[in-house]
Amino acid sequence: MRIPILKLHNYLLISIQTEIDDNTAIQFQEDLLSKIHQSGSSGVVIDLTSVEIIDSFIAKVLGDVVTMSDLMGAKVVLTGIQPAVAMTLIDLGIHLQNVPTALNLEQGLSRLHQELGE
């Protein structure tokens, strides 16, 4: 199973729609980094509106993907984290403090515009 990555102008858009297992998460990390490299995109929005659970493993992969993309020169914004998911993340002790977030895809895109000064 692979998570589709769409290109829109200078950005990459990902909407995670399926239940993610560990392999899918790792595959996604690799796919996204090589897509950033190929396309030279400066910004990425990962929309999590349909994601019902984020456990410690998926949280680690998401946090890593933000850091790795940042190293490559692309800004990642996570959007649409459900209330229940936000609460379980806090119970897990995961604060994703250095990870930019926004309420929804639209606000995620404007956040990228601002941060990248485009």
Added chain:
Amino acid sequence: MALQSCVNIKKEWDIVGARQMGRDIAREMGFGTVDQARIATAISELARNIYLYAGSGKVCFEKIDTIEKRGMCMIATDAGPGIVDIGQVMEDGFTTSSGLGAGLPGVRRLMDEFDIKSAKNVGTEIKAIKWLR
């Protein structure tokens, strides 16, 4: 539902199978969406630990239905290497696998009751309960 339902954990995808079954039971019992997410997340942590550290094992679910209290119990058992220092693995950030070390302390906070029994080279049994309010 039967008294107890179990999911065998042998391959990575079983982690997903276990949390889906647990969430379905939680929903059916009347847990709200936040508690359903807490239960599913806790199952995911315990099932992954079995897969990673013991290789195989099982996660079982039981409905608790008494006059005073209703709730859902999960029991994760394996015959893996066991945990020698339980105090240490319950600390936030302790990991032997470059994980976040968030799993076990997280499960304790996600659930209402938490109990761990383990013996070196015998295996581990972790029991956790969420009460229905």
